[in-house]
Amino acid sequence: MQWMQWTKGVVSVHIRGEEPEQLVNRALAGGLELWNIRWTSGGSMAFDLSVGDFFRLRPYLRKTGCRVHVVKRAGLPFWMARAGKRKFFAAGMFLFFVIIYLLSSLVWSVEISGNKRITDEQIEQAAKEEGLYPMQWSFRLAQTDVLAKRLAGKLPDAAWVGVEKEGTRVIIKVVETTQEQKPELNTPRHLVASADAVVTQILAEKGRAVVSKNQRVKRGQTLISGTIGAGENTQTVVAKGTVRGLVWYEYNIVSPLTQTYKVYTGEKETKWYAVIGSRMLQVSGFGKSAFELSEAIRTEEQAGWRDWKLPIGRMKETVMEVVQEERKLTAEEAREVGLLQAKAELTVKAGADAVVRDEIILHEKTDNGKVYMKVLFEVEQSIIEEMPLVHVQGD
Incomplete structure (x- = not known):
């Protein structure tokens, strides 16, 4: 039951007669709002409608020869009717709505969005200085456009500040001033191999490639050198580029036959x-x-x-x-499940751009309701890591 329906009052009825479908169709065509329309186990048609539409239902009952039986009443009108018979309860209800009104006049939360460099604490402090904070009375606050201008004046790094009030919630939206991004200061470096591999691709954007495709490399071996030139013309740069290679991983996989x-x-x-x-x-x-x-x-x-x-x-x-x-799995199904799980772990370990090129099952056995495998995976992945260049100057 929605809040608006509860406020109007809801009546649940059963309709008996020869043509209950005609009554429903005519009532809907006449603008009545019916919902939860269904057949009951006793053969009658049931639906819910508001109190106002219940009294508008009578002409359609006469036209179709149907009879109505009320099975349930719910909502504010019936609640108030019952409360009228009990003075203390009615007084309590009145007090309840007074409290609700007072609670709705408070600011329950202050939300901040759009800020990155300016901290939430800075914005909250500026808002507090303007009287905007949780549990503050709404009528004590200035208009939202006035608040926005005052907050913008207190936040030098904000290009624009907006204040919106939604019921008991106040939202402060901040657009920060743009700052020129300074280029990162990188020290000269080599790009070296992060693992033993066979190079499948090498592209040097800056620096000098010192290995070639299909060459086997060891971990720590220089792939793209940050030293270029020769003799007096030698200089160091920040090596950049892409190097991919085939890396081998050995996995011990245990996959149960029962999942x-x-x-x-x-x-x-x-x-x-x-x-x-x-x-x-x-x-x-x-x-x-x-x-x-x-x-x-x-x-x-x-x-x-x-x-x-x-x-x-x-x-x-x-x-x-x-x-x-x-679910019981065959040995083949358990093998496939284990291999898929191992490949998922490999993707996390080797990087999202890693590709499993081949898999070789070195050993496999089934024992105690599980499949045991030793598998060698051949993975193509990025194999670079940075190594800073250190200059040694003589006296």
Whole structure:
């Protein structure tokens, strides 16, 4: 039930007669809003509608010869009717809405976005100096455009500041002034091999390539030299370039023949919570869950009208039952699963641009419900790492 529907009041009805479908079609065509339309196990048609539309339903009942039976009433009008019979309860409700009004007049949170160089603490301090901080009364704040100008004056590195108020939340948006980026100061360097490999590609953007394609290199061996020229014309530069090569990795893989999967049974439990600010109060679904294993999904609804949000609402927690099921794999299937997992680990270790070119199973056996393998992977990857150049000057 949505908040607007709850405010208007909702009536759940069952329709009996020879042509309940005609009644629904005519009512919808006449502008009535019906929802949750369904057939009941008793053969009648059921749906929900607002209190106002319930009284507009009578002409359609007469035209179709149907009868209506109210099975449930919910919403603010019925709540107020019950409250009218209990003075103390009505007084409590009045006090409740007064408190809600007061809470909605407070600033509950101040959010900051768009800043990188300017810290949140600097912006929060500037906002506090202007009276903008959590738990401040909204009516004590200046207009948002005035606040924005004042904050911009207090933040020299901000090119523009915007202030937006959304219910009980205030958002400060900052656009920082652009600064000329200074080039990074790099010291002269060589590019050396990060692992034993066979070079498959070498491209020197700056510096001098000292190895060639299809050449075997050792870890630490210079690939692109940062020293260029000869004799008196020798100079050092920041070596840049791309070098890729074939690297070999040996993996010991253990893959079980039985795998466990999580399956939803379709059974679920629902719990409701009243939300006030950052606090929650459970109002239904008490007691220990009957499910041995479960997962919960939470959805929150905040009360409000259009863009005006109140610091109250409700949260629905759906607890779904899950069971663990086992699946038996063949030795071939377990082998493929193990190889895929090993390749995924290799991608993380060797880099996102790494490519597995070949795989050689050196040894394989099946024992105690598991497949054991020793596998050699041939991977093409970047094989460069930096090595600074150190000049040794004589006396």
